[in-house]
Amino acid sequence: MLVIERGEVRTQGDASGQRHPASTVLLVVLGFVLAACGVAADASSAVPPPTTTTTVVPLTTIPGRVVDGSGAPIAGARVHTYIVGTTYSSTLTVDADGRFELTVGDGSHLPPGEWEIGATAYPPPERHELLPQSVSLGMVGGPLVTEIEFVLSTTSTITVDVSAGGQPADAWVYLVRGSQSLGSPAVIDGPTIDGVVEFEAVPLDDYRVFVNSRTPGFADEWYDSTPVRSEAAVVSMTGGDRTLSIDLEPEAVVTGRLFLPDGTPAHDAAAIVSVDPLAADAYVNPCRADVSAEPAGTFLLGCLHPGADYRIVARWQAPDGSWLEASATVQVAAGETTVVDLYLGDDPAVVPVVPGRLVDSRLGGVTVDGVLAGGGVVDGGSVLVVPVVGRHGVPESASAVVLNVTAVRGDEAGHLTVFPCGGDVPTASNVNFVAGGVVANSVTVKLGSSGEVCVFGSATVHVVVDVNAYVSGEDAVVPVVPGRLVDSRLGGVTVDGVLAGGGVVDGGSVLVVPVVGRHGVPESASAVVLNVTAVRGDEAGHLTVFPCGGDVPTASNVNFVAGGVVANSVTVKLGSSGEVCVFGSATVHVVVDVNAYVSGEDAVVPVVPGRLVDSRLGGVTVDGVLAGGGVVDGGSVLVVPVVGRHGVPESASAVVLNVTAVRGDEAGHLTVFPCGGDVPTASNVNFVAGGVVANSVTVKLGSSGEVCVFGSATVHVVVDVNAYATG
Numbered sequence: 001m002l003v004i005e006r007g008e009v010r011t012q013g014d015a016s017g018q019r020h021p022a023s024t025v026l027l028v029v030l031g032f033v034l035a036a037c038g039v040a041a042d043a044s045s046a047v048p049p050p051t052t053t054t055t056v057v058p059l060t061t062i063p064g065r066v067v068d069g070s071g072a073p074i075a076g077a078r079v080h081t082y083i084v085g086t087t088y089s090s091t092l093t094v095d096a097d098g099r100f101e102l103t104v105g106d107g108s109h110l111p112p113g114e115w116e117i118g119a120t121a122y123p124p125p126e127r128h129e130l131l132p133q134s135v136s137l138g139m140v141g142g143p144l145v146t147e148i149e150f151v152l153s154t155t156s157t158i159t160v161d162v163s164a165g166g167q168p169a170d171a172w173v174y175l176v177r178g179s180q181s182l183g184s185p186a187v188i189d190g191p192t193i194d195g196v197v198e199f200e201a202v203p204l205d206d207y208r209v210f211v212n213s214r215t216p217g218f219a220d221e222w223y224d225s226t227p228v229r230s231e232a233a234v235v236s237m238t239g240g241d242r243t244l245s246i247d248l249e250p251e252a253v254v255t256g257r258l259f260l261p262d263g264t265p266a267h268d269a270a271a272i273v274s275v276d277p278l279a280a281d282a283y284v285n286p287c288r289a290d291v292s293a294e295p296a297g298t299f300l301l302g303c304l305h306p307g308a309d310y311r312i313v314a315r316w317q318a319p320d321g322s323w324l325e326a327s328a329t330v331q332v333a334a335g336e337t338t339v340v341d342l343y344l345g346d347d348p349a350v351v352p353v354v355p356g357r358l359v360d361s362r363l364g365g366v367t368v369d370g371v372l373a374g375g376g377v378v379d380g381g382s383v384l385v386v387p388v389v390g391r392h393g394v395p396e397s398a399s400a401v402v403l404n405v406t407a408v409r410g411d412e413a414g415h416l417t418v419f420p421c422g423g424d425v426p427t428a429s430n431v432n433f434v435a436g437g438v439v440a441n442s443v444t445v446k447l448g449s450s451g452e453v454c455v456f457g458s459a460t461v462h463v464v465v466d467v468n469a470y471v472s473g474e475d476a477v478v479p480v481v482p483g484r485l486v487d488s489r490l491g492g493v494t495v496d497g498v499l500a501g502g503g504v505v506d507g508g509s510v511l512v513v514p515v516v517g518r519h520g521v522p523e524s525a526s527a528v529v530l531n532v533t534a535v536r537g538d539e540a541g542h543l544t545v546f547p548c549g550g551d552v553p554t555a556s557n558v559n560f561v562a563g564g565v566v567a568n569s570v571t572v573k574l575g576s577s578g579e580v581c582v583f584g585s586a587t588v589h590v591v592v593d594v595n596a597y598v599s600g601e602d603a604v605v606p607v608v609p610g611r612l613v614d615s616r617l618g619g620v621t622v623d624g625v626l627a628g629g630g631v632v633d634g635g636s637v638l639v640v641p642v643v644g645r646h647g648v649p650e651s652a653s654a655v656v657l658n659v660t661a662v663r664g665d666e667a668g669h670l671t672v673f674p675c676g677g678d679v680p681t682a683s684n685v686n687f688v689a690g691g692v693v694a695n696s697v698t699v700k701l702g703s704s705g706e707v708c709v710f711g712s713a714t715v716h717v718v719v720d721v722n723a724y725a726t727g
Contacts, residue, residue, distance in 0.1 A: 061102070061104075063148075064102070065149045067149065068151070069151060069152075073097045074152060075095070077120060078093050079150075080118050081110060081117050084116060088111075155203050157198060157242075159196065159198045163245070164213070164218040164248040168196070170191075171211045171248070172190070172212040173197045174209070174211075176209070178205055210223070211246050217250055218249065219251035219252070220248075221249065253300065253301065253336070254337070254338045255298070255301070259344065264651045266291045266316055266344070273288065273289045273291060273301065273313070273314045298703040298704070324344040326344045339700065350725040351469060353393050353394075353470070353700065355466045356466065358386055359384070360465075362408065368392045369391060377411075377462050378455065378457045380412075380457055382456075388451055388453055392467055400477065401470045402444050402470070403442070403466065404466040404684055405455065405465050406464040406683065409438065410436070411460040413434045414459025415429035416431040416458075417482070418445050420446045420453060420481065425456045430593075431567060438667075440686050442684075444569065444595050466683070468698045469698045477597075478597050480519060482594070485513055485530075485592045486591060488535075489535060506584070507584055508584070510582065515578055515594065516579075517578065527571060528580065530580070530592055530595065531593040531595055532557060532558055532567065533567040534565070535565050535590070537587065540586065541560060541588065542557075544583045545570045545583075549575045554620060556694065556718075557694065559660060560588060569696035570658070571598075573608070604723055605724050606723040607647050607722065607723060611718070613627075615629050615717050632709065635711075637708050638708065639708055641705065641706050642707055652726055655698075655721055655724045657720065658720040659719050660719075661687035661694075661717065664687045665714040667686075668687060668712035668715065669686045670683070670711055670715070674707060675703075675707060687715060696722070
């Protein structure tokens with residue numbers, strides 16, 4: 001007795017030769033097969049047809065039976081045969097005892113050859129079975145030696161109810177049997193009608209159920225799967241009918257831009273972006289996107305399953321026929337848009353990210369991964385260690401980061417100093433705060449050897465830290481331990497005694513600050529990242545930092561009130577003599593610390609500050625766009641075009657802005673982010689009612705070359721561009 005347990009059906013047994021999903025049943029081939037007859041003697045091999053035949057031979061007759069699982073005959077069942085490699089097929093109906101005879105030879109309905117043989121019984125219930133391998137049927141004489149018996153198993157009905165957003169979903173559903181793959185021809189599949197599909201006569205076995213979403217905005221889904229779709233639940237059919245309910249999740253979207261090796265956006269058919277799931281056994285439908293020429297270099301992938309990790313891969317064929325590849329790893333969430341830019345060739349020096357919170361010490365504080373969330377105040381005189389590498393996409397290759405650091409409700413006036421862990425606290429400050437106030441500043445800081453930064457607080461205060469970008473490599477943007485270049489106050493100290501204790505900067509005057517050759521800034525530096533502080537001004541005013549040798553631009557970097565202490569980060573191009581200039585609109589003490597320098601001309605390109613937004617009545621911008629448009633309403637988003645304005649080219653991937661909140665109706669904050677995604681849980685400028693507060697922001701550009709500004713309360717907004725970064 002030979003037992004074969006897996007098979008498939010190829011037809012219903014009619015002359016049309018139509019093929020149908022298979023069913024696994026038990027096939028028993030009784031007796032033995034004479035080798036000359038050409039019928040295989042076991043399930044592992046088949047004897048090929050004879051190479052010679054006699055000229056006159058009787059017909060060969062092979063009988064068989066079709067029975068159910070109890071052994072009872074199935075009257076009216078059909079046996080269907082297909083000759084391999086041709087369109088020839090034949091069908092016969094069994095008798096009342098479930099018996100049939102296959103006659104092979106001249107004049108019969110079965111010519112000699114290699115055959116696929118199956119049996120079908122129609123409702124109630126419909127069942128199918130096919131021999132798991134082809135059988136060679138030849139012409140021989142002699143006694144009857146072989147009988148084929150089909151045992152057609154009991155079946156069930158599986159009903160799958162698919163919804164999306166609480167409504168019936170348009171989808172295509174697949175039943176994947178046993179160890180079969182989704183692409184197997186044995187898969188049973190069909191479309192939903194009003195969100196429901198019913199599969200009848202399903203053989204008893206284990207199945208996995210996959211839904212291919214055809215409802216826009218919703219993702220594919222395995223039944224009862226893990227978030228990465230790699231462990232779909234097994235539905236065991238052991239008798240009786242089953243109904244399954246599957247609710248599709250909103251799909252996740254990845255968008256961004258692809259940059260060529262020369263820094264320009266890709267914009268032709270030679271560039272393709274595709275997706276690989278990182279889980280080896282995860283499934284993703286073929287998912288790829290062309291790179292658009294308008295806006296140049298943009299792509300959008302809307303085929304990703306929420307909760308999974310993916311590798312986004314871009315390939316571009318160069319004019320010489322060679323291929324370049326760039327990739328990035330992303331984790332996507334339901335209904336959210338992830339922005340990622342890809343760079344063919346060398347990685348960019350400055351890689352902006354959607355702002356992500358690394359620290360929030362306040363009660364109920366939330367961070368990107370739960371680390372340093374709600375831990376309580378930083379005590380005065382202590383140091384907070386902040387892990388950075390490996391969080392929110394900052395890789396091990398990062399040498400520095402651009403952070404937004406906020407001091408919240410200090411017990412008394414004080415300052416925060418951010419520096420690479422592993423060294424002493426430097427004589428410098430990044431955030432200056434008063435008791436009970438909320439003050440933020442941008443900080444470019446080198447990472448310590450363990451991928452951490454340290455935050456020193458001179459007074460007890462809550463601390464919030466957001467990451468806006470990281471610096472890749474060691475050459476283009478070179479962070480240094482903060483060093484003081486200017487301190488005009490009585491008794492002020494600098495790294496070399498220059499510009500120490502020189503007294504206030506008079507209103508309307510310009511202070512020239514030598515930079516090159518001080519605190520490690522080399523002659524090759526093209527720009528510097530400074531922290532500039534206004535201290536105890538005689539009246540309200542502002543400071544503007546610019547390359548010496550030109551006129552004072554219509555822009556501001558630090559806005560101060562009489563008697564206040566306000567700091568801001570400034571990325572500024574060096575003048576031809578390696579100096580920067582500081583203009584004060586009112587008399588004030590000035591403190592300047594250097595945090596980094598830019599080497600070369602390509603990666604980060606400082607520009608003379610230029611105003612892109614001034615919502616105030618009578619406001620002026622570089623081109624009249626977004627000038628005098630009125631307040632930004634609380635809860636709304638202002639879209640700011642950047643590319644093509646004030647010298648920012650299409651190849652720019654990010655910009656360094658100075659963003660100012662002016663006379664808000666109430667306390668609130670501004671968040672600056674790449675257009676095209678959700679407003680992140682982060683802030684860049686924190687303001688009080690009626691105040692004027694500025695901060696430097698390094699922000700990635702959206703796919704259309706824009707940035708977005710969200711205001712939590714109604715406020716005037718002023719935006720100046722200080723530099724741009726290229727790929």
